[in-house]
Amino acid sequence: MLTNIITGLSGSFEPYNFMMLLCGVFVGVVFGALPGLTGVMAIALFIPFTYSLDLIPAILFLVGIYNGSVFGGSITAILVKVPGDTGNAATVFDGYAMAQKGEAGKALGIAAVTSSIGGIFASLILLFLAPLLADVAVTFGPAEYFAMAFMGLSAITSLGVNNQLKSITSCIIGLVLACIGMDAITGADRLTFGSPFLQDGIPLVPALIGLFAFSELFKQINDGIQDGEALVKNVSTKLPSLNELWQLRKTIFKSSIIGTWIGILPGAGATLASFLGYTEAVRSSKKPEEFGTGIAEGVAAAETANNAAVGGSFIPTLALGIPGSGSTALLLSALTLHGIRTGPMIFVQQPKMVYTIIIGVLLTNFIFLFMGVWGTRYFGKLLEIPYNILFPTIVTFTIVGSYAVRNNIGDLWLMFGMGVIGYLLLIKGGFPVAPIILGLVLGPLTEMNFRRAYLLNGDLMGIITRPIAGTLILFSIIFLLSPLSKKIISGIKTEKLKEASSVD
Amino acid sequence: MRDRIAGLSLLSVTIFLFMNVNIVARPSMTTKGINASFWPKLLLIILALLSIGIVIGSFINSKEKFDLKIIFNKRNLKFVLTVLVCIIYTSILEILGFIIATPMMLMLLLAFIGIKKKSILFSVPFIVTICMTLLFSTLIKVPLPVGVSVFRVINKFLI
Structure with missing residues (x-):
């Protein structure tokens, strides 16, 4: 093992290889930061460029793009409420609110550091435990996937502690929106009203841009702004202190584990990881009502988990030849193009290549940490641009970002429609935004896996009695009811105190 | 309420x-x-x-x-007008093309947000649209709507 690690280190630090890794991270951060341009698109665009390169620099370049893009998406998510990719949607909840409070530097700094820590954690797991975890991951069936998604949904009662009725309503709206489209099991059209565009379901990128960014733009149009005024005054580009980061250790650790595990599971990915990381942070917090108001834990939970998922997704890709995400599917095809077949034997047959890739994955986290920390002072200053310039730029970003994903005008209609829904429900109606996104993201995963599990197991008992699925569902029910039980307990305590004081 | x-x-x-x-x-x-x-x-x-x-x-x-x-107040009227602008923009985008339709929409939205300086109203939308076209269409090769007929010629010429 030690010899392999040294071989990997020497391979990654060869000047040409390291330069390709550096270029890859830079390209990834740029693509990730531009709304509508995703890491998958960047990898697809640059695969032909790698044909002429040797295997190791080619793969390191693509690995750099993948990891860099997941981090890059946090920059626009924090600054202008437009997540670069769906994996950064959960970062918006607290990141944007922090930026609005003038703490853009702190939010960006936390995103860079925690993304890096999450990525390093997952890379170390990849380095030492890849084959073992890959074997466990394949035992996960639809029942376990359903239980996991249900666990994510169970956090809604914690997400909207101020108004749980509205929070649950928002989540159900998200789940209903996720139902739109052709049913994956029977092929029946659901709520499409005969529109071919809706048959594919609600695409996440334009939906998120509409709900987050365009609803905010509607609000700003209504509020109005003075000529030449910046949206946020006194933007601080001060990075978080070591003490502040130390206080986030529990959140970072939990999100690292969640992100890595979600990454290992084929078909899950950074989006699910960031939402589960975020909801777990809310659920276990002593002050869940503070989430969404711009607190460091919110940014740390989402960003740690999404980058940990990147490292985790390499585990099934390399150890089993099963891609854990869209980006790793493309990386797998790049490896195949270079004549490499992944699977359990790759660790024995191609140790130099495998360990160089793994060390490369590890190094990308240090590279974007450096880029992120260095760039924070400049990125943060973007908010000081007069709003009469920033506003049309954001509008154009939302338009191009929604259109660019599929070059489909329907996506633009959807984005505006979601903007209107977002404005009316979230800004005018006072419904929280996080549960609606949670429902939209987790909806398909929950429903499809529940129905698949039901088909496979015959009935509901067949799902509940599976050890992992049953345990996760049990915990989910406890999580779902815990805010209610807390209220009842505190009510009983207050009554007892009142009784005691009246006796005295 | x-x-x-x-x-x-x-x-x-x-x-x-x-x-x-x-x-x-x-x-x-x-x-x-x-x-x-x-x-x-x-x-x-x-x-x-x-x-x-x-x-x-x-x-x-x-x-x-x-x-x-x-329901019927000045602020909500502004919202309805903004929605109308978005609907018109999306309807004409594939006819006029990105470079022609986007500055017009941005001008209206800037006016709605309260920008009064004519120099900004007329310059910023064009500059932003050109920069975005250069970034997405020219540099990253993301295809943007180019319109039909004569508008297609104008869009292609400008890109």
């Missing part, structure tokens, strides 16, 4: 969707287990109950009387 309007609107939409989910998702397409319309129906029933809860809650919590000014 806000909650009452939100709850009633949600309830109306939910009822409308529930009536349609029956027609669109054909139960006959199910093989075994849960059919395609089960999940949306279940969610819509829950949503209807929650909407009723919101409406009832609004009657309990607020004694405020209904006033038409809550």
Whole structure:
């Protein structure tokens, strides 16, 4: 093992290889930061460029793009409420609110550091435990996937502690929106009203841009702004202190584990990881009502988990030849193009290549940490641009970002429609935004896996009695009811105190 | 009052969707287990109950009387106008192309947001659109709408 690690280190630090890794991270951060341009698109665009390169620099370049893009998406998510990719949607909840409070530097700094820590954690797991975890991951069936998604949904009662009725309503709206489209099991059209565009379901990128960014733009149009005024005054580009980061250790650790595990599971990915990381942070917090108001834990939970998922997704890709995400599917095809077949034997047959890739994955986290920390002072200053310039730029970003994903005008209609829904429900109606996104993201995963599990197991008992699925569902029910039980307990305590004081 | 309007609107939409989910998702397409319309129906029933809860809650919590000014006011008119601009923009985007349609839309939105300086109103939308076209269309090769007929020629020339 030690010899392999040294071989990997020497391979990654060869000047040409390291330069390709550096270029890859830079390209990834740029693509990730531009709304509508995703890491998958960047990898697809640059695969032909790698044909002429040797295997190791080619793969390191693509690995750099993948990891860099997941981090890059946090920059626009924090600054202008437009997540670069769906994996950064959960970062918006607290990141944007922090930026609005003038703490853009702190939010960006936390995103860079925690993304890096999450990525390093997952890379170390990849380095030492890849084959073992890959074997466990394949035992996960639809029942376990359903239980996991249900666990994510169970956090809604914690997400909207101020108004749980509205929070649950928002989540159900998200789940209903996720139902739109052709049913994956029977092929029946659901709520499409005969529109071919809706048959594919609600695409996440334009939906998120509409709900987050365009609803905010509607609000700003209504509020109005003075000529030449910046949206946020006194933007601080001060990075978080070591003490502040130390206080986030529990959140970072939990999100690292969640992100890595979600990454290992084929078909899950950074989006699910960031939402589960975020909801777990809310659920276990002593002050869940503070989430969404711009607190460091919110940014740390989402960003740690999404980058940990990147490292985790390499585990099934390399150890089993099963891609854990869209980006790793493309990386797998790049490896195949270079004549490499992944699977359990790759660790024995191609140790130099495998360990160089793994060390490369590890190094990308240090590279974007450096880029992120260095760039924070400049990125943060973007908010000081007069709003009469920033506003049309954001509008154009939302338009191009929604259109660019599929070059489909329907996506633009959807984005505006979601903007209107977002404005009316979230800004005018006072419904929280996080549960609606949670429902939209987790909806398909929950429903499809529940129905698949039901088909496979015959009935509901067949799902509940599976050890992992049953345990996760049990915990989910406890999580779902815990805010209610807390209220009842505190009510009983207050009554007892009142009784005691009246006796005295 | 806000909650009452939100709850009633949600309830109306939910009822409308529930009536349609029956027609669109054909139960006959199910093989075994849960059919395609089960999940949306279940969610819509829950949503209807929650909407009723919101409406009832609004009657309990607020004694405020209904006033038409809550709906018909200047701010909401601005919102309706913005939505109209977005609808027109999306309708004409594929006819006029990105470079021609986008500055027009941005000008209107900047006027709505309260920008009065004519130099900004007329220059910034064009500069932003050109920069975005250079970045996305020229540099990253993301195809943007180029319009039809004469507008296509103009867009292609400008790109």
